[in-house]
Amino acid sequence: MSLSPPSRRQGRARPRAGSPVWLFDLDNTLHHASHAIFPAINAAMTRYIVDALSMATAQADELRLRYVRRYGATLLGLARHHPIDPHDFLRSVHTFPDLPAMVRGERGLARLIATLPGRKIILTNAPERYARAVLAQLGIERLFERVIAIEHMRRRGAWHAKPDLAMLRRVLREARVPLGDAILVEDTRSHLKRYRRLGIGTVWIVGHLPRAARTQESRGRMAGTGRPHYVDRRIRSLKSLKRGHGAGRKWNRSKSGTRN
Known part of the structure; x- marks a missing residue:
């Protein structure tokens, strides 16, 4: 997989304050x-660990x-526990010469994302070069104002990742995203559970989960809703985001449940 250096876009007009800020996970959220x-x-x-740690x-x-x-x-x-090079690890395990044949996204994905109101940001535990390569392959990279990847979650030399609470507060503050405007769209239920404590909106997407994982993730749903109490919406397809969401703070104030 041959990638160009990450690009920075300038001059993009930002929606007004109070409009939603969509935080999209990448893998199993925007593609299968x-x-x-x-x-x-x-x-x-696994191969890397075998070679590095014998x-x-x-x-x-x-x-x-x-x-x-x-x-x-x-x-x-x-x-934290072993003498490895984190950057070499990320590069080694996220490099795929046949990436175009491996990426599967929803039909009409670019149109679905483009028509959502408000800002759109990628929030992923994957490295930036891989994330941008997948977004480019899906034809949607230009629709996101920034990619917050695992390299951007570091602080004072320490690595962090979702679902770290302090990390999310910091990266959203740097991106000028009020917590009350943020809506996280994510396939990993435990991330949504932890981040709901901050008062952000939570959307659980399950359509790309393997059947076994979907069965396990379904435990703890509220009766009659198909979703856990800390999930505002459970969807199978991103098409569902076009229905039922208001804007930013107004939508967040109307969520079921309260902050912990």
Whole structure:
């Protein structure tokens, strides 16, 4: 996968204050990563751990999963407990010569995103170069004012990732996003659960989840709603975002539930 350096767009007009700011996760939210990309990333991470730490494959795979559960991203555990180069790790496990054949998005995705009111930002635990490559392949990179990737979540030399609360407050403050205007669209339910504490809007997208994960993620729903109490909307397709959302603070004030 040959990528150009990340670009910075200048002069984009920003919507007025109080309009929604959509925080989109990338993988399994804007495209079907479970189809090919997630299996490839997981296999590449396990191989990297095998080579870097001289582990057996089964042991490396268990370590990968343990760090995801504990820290939210395998990288954070590796960076904290092992002498690896985080940038080399990110580059190695997110490089795909056949990326165009691996990316699957919804039909009419660019139109769906473009017609949503307000600002749009990517918030992903993936590296920026990979995120921009996927967005370019989907034909939607120009629709987002910025990409907040895992490199931008670092602070004072320490790596952070979703669902870290202090990290989200900081990156949104730097992006001038009021918490009351933010709406997170995300496939990982635990991220939504944690971030709802900040009072942001939460949209759980399940259409790209594997069947086993969808069954596991469905636990804890409110009776008759198909969603947990900390999820404002549960959707299968991004097409559903065009229905039912008001703007920014007005929509957030009308959410069910209260801040914790």
